[in-house]
Amino acid sequence: MEAKSRCQSFAFIFPLASGHINPSLPIARSLVREGNEVHYLCREQMREAVEDTGAVYHSDIEAQPELFVGRDPSMYGALGSLQEEHGMKGESLTRARLKLREVAVELMLPGTLRWLQKIKARAVLHCPMINLEAAVAAKVAGIPCAALLTVAGPGGYQLAWSNLLQSLNTTAEEVFQERCQFQGLHDCLERLRKTYGLKLTAEDGVKPFGVLRSCLLSAVTLVTTAEFLADPMSPEVSEAYAGHDFVYLGPLLDKPGAKRAGGHKFDVSDHGGDHSDMTALNLARDARAEGRPVVLVSLGTIITGDHSDYGWDARSIVDGQKVGISGRELCHAAWQAAFDVFGESTQDGHSCLFCCGSSCSTGQQPLILVALGPQADALEGLEVPKNAFCAQTLPQVDLLRLGVDVFLTHGGQNSFMEALSMGVPLVVCPGFADQPVNAAKAESLQIGLKVDRPMRPLEHADADIAAYRRTTADALARVAKNLNFKENAMKCKQAFSASGGVSLATRVLLGLANSNLPRQAKLAGAKLAGA
Structure with missing residues (x-):
């Protein structure tokens, strides 16, 4: 058994969304302070805040050429280009993403697997609301994975998406029907099954509505609120998550003077x-x-x-x-x-x-x-x-x-x-x-x-x-x-005085990295499609 004091390599995978990445920064700082390596896969706009923690920045655009080469690297995985390729030009970005999510994941997966191998990752932390490719890659590579949920628990995600669908003038049932009718999604899911043994479905995220597949693929979900503030889950969502471990951290506060990611703008610019x-x-x-x-x-x-x-x-x-x-x-x-x-x-x-x-x-x-x-x-x-x-x-x-x-x-x-x-x-x-x-x-x-x-x-x-x-x-x-x-x-x-905060999150991730969880596949033998 490996000594727990040994330096571990952690993969942090987050989107161009400061509200999703900022809570991870004090966790990264804590891991680095204890002698570990933390590697972020994200966007250039986040580099300064990432490097301030002592972590190493890696560009997702460079690591995932299967998705980004020849496409406009928009905020959500080149969805603007994918929309046009699949005849969805003119649809809202959010509505298109609900149909193209797994299509983008399939393109991100080869590069993400290569990157995990390159940094010798022992555990993965990711945003479960946007970075499904992180949880999928961790499963294929057999690496323990944790999700960092930046809403008030799984019930909060369900409520948030209810509000989003209302603003889009649609329903979960309509989204499900659109996913079922999209042949490009079915073709993608079949390729993922054949190539990686993944069993993703058109129902994911919509039946039951509000369940995050990326959480279910993770060993644990860390939640950035206290349990007394968590939003209630519907019976269907609660049943879907039965047995899954949600750890409520409370506030994740960084040290005074710490840099934060800011500015949800695609162009890299001076934000103050x-x-x-x-x-x-x-x-x-x-x-x-x-x-x-x-x-x-x-x-x-x-x-x-x-x-x-x-x-x-x-x-x-x-x-x-x-x-x-x-x-x-x-x-x-x-x-x-x-x-x-x-x-x-x-x-x-x-x-x-x-x-x-x-x-x-x-x-x-x-x-x-x-x-x-x-x-x-x-x-x-x-x-x-x-x-x-x-x-x-x-x-x-x-x-x-x-x-x-x-x-x-x-x-x-x-x-x-x-x-x-x-x-x-x-x-x-x-x-x-x-x-x-x-x-x-x-x-x-x-x-x-x-x-x-x-x-x-x-x-x-x-x-x-x-x-x-x-x-x-x-x-x-x-x-x-x-x-x-x-x-x-x-x-x-x-x-909040009883909340575990950053120290609890750090202990959970170190526990994952040092665990003897059975590996589904060795990194060296993982199917690195496109490598």
């Missing part, structure tokens, strides 16, 4: 960097020293990014028609609401919401810190008050650690957990997926308020934007005034 990070931290420290409140505003990386279905210029589609407000309009209305409530007054004195309406001296205005995302024209048409600092990215966890009085957030799982772990009250402006679920959870826990995204026909857009701005401003004012939100947030923080 150390200069803006240090400026924001210094401003926050000064505000705290002066007794000024701090307001943090961040609406995530997808709605401010380039995603064609949920990003900056995207709207929901109902009955073939675009509805609601775009990502840009949502962000602008929410940012303006924060400026309306907390922006520096042009008068000699002003009313400070954080001290229950009493008069404050000039200079005691709250500090407003706004993470804009990667769009070059993010602030176009907006007037930024003097007491606001805006940057493409902000060191969110470090700012929350310093002390934030109100956090205006999109309600993504990482932001939600990070805020609760610091006892920070919230106003949640959800965009899609699990964000409306977390927004409702904030209200049920009485740690904040939610502002629902308008979804009316486009002729109501101007009125809806104005109303959304007013409603968000009202929610911010109410949370700032009412100390009960802060008190309840602190109770949630205390409840």
Whole structure:
């Protein structure tokens, strides 16, 4: 039996989605600190954050030529090119992915297997929501595999996809029928069976709806929430996962000053960097020293990014028609609401919401810190008050650690957990997926308020934007005034004290790498198609 102190090689496989990769970074740092090697297969945009942990970055585009050569390397595995090849041009990216998922996996698999062999991986950690190829490759290679689920448990994934399908104006049954009718999928599944012995089906992910095949292919699923915050599973999903091991970690927080992946934008660009990070931290420290409140505003990386279905210029589609407000309009209305409530007054004195309406001296205005995302024209048409600092990215966890009085957030799982772990009250402006679920959870826990995204026909857009701005401003004012939100947030923080966090995740992965689990195949003998 191998000694547990021996250096092990870990394969971390994650997508171009910062909310999915960021929780893995402190785990990588912990493994490296204990003398192990961690190798990431992901995108160039994630390199800086990956290398900051001491891990080694590898390009998925270079490792998986079967998929990427001759195709546009879009955010989700060259799906844009695959859509055209399979006659799906014009469909939404998300809907096409539901049919093309295994087709992309088949193309990713040879390169992923070669890469696992190259780094001599002893265990795999991956995103189960996007990187199915990781779990499949680990099974073929006989390597123990763990999933890192960045929603509130398997029930949270089911709820998130219910919201996504609703936004796409479709149902799980319709998706299943489309998968059954897609001959390209059937041909792909048959090739995977013959070449690798894999038994994937058209039912995967849709019958029962919300079950992740990549979790079922993994020895364990690590969940980035505490069990008391996990969303309930339907009876069908619970039965499908019977016997599978879900380990609830609680918040996965990195060390102070750690770099984070940020900016859901395909082009590699400067997303703010150390200069803006240090400026924001210094401003926050000064505000705290002066007794000024701090307001943090961040609406995530997808709605401010380039995603064609949920990003900056995207709207929901109902009955073939675009509805609601775009990502840009949502962000602008929410940012303006924060400026309306907390922006520096042009008068000699002003009313400070954080001290229950009493008069404050000039200079005691709250500090407003706004993470804009990667769009070059993010602030176009907006007037930024003097007491606001805006940057493409902000060191969110470090700012929350310093002390934030109100956090205006999109309600993504990482932001939600990070805020609760610091006892920070919230106003949640959800965009899609699990964000409306977390927004409702904030209200049920009485740690904040939610502002629902308008979804009316486009002729109501101007009125809806104005109303959304007013409603968000009202929610911010109410949370700032009412100390009960802060008190309840602190109770949630205390409840996390029993969570295992990064240390538990590290122990689980080391246990996998050092286990005597029976190998289905030796790496050297794995079928490396295309090698």
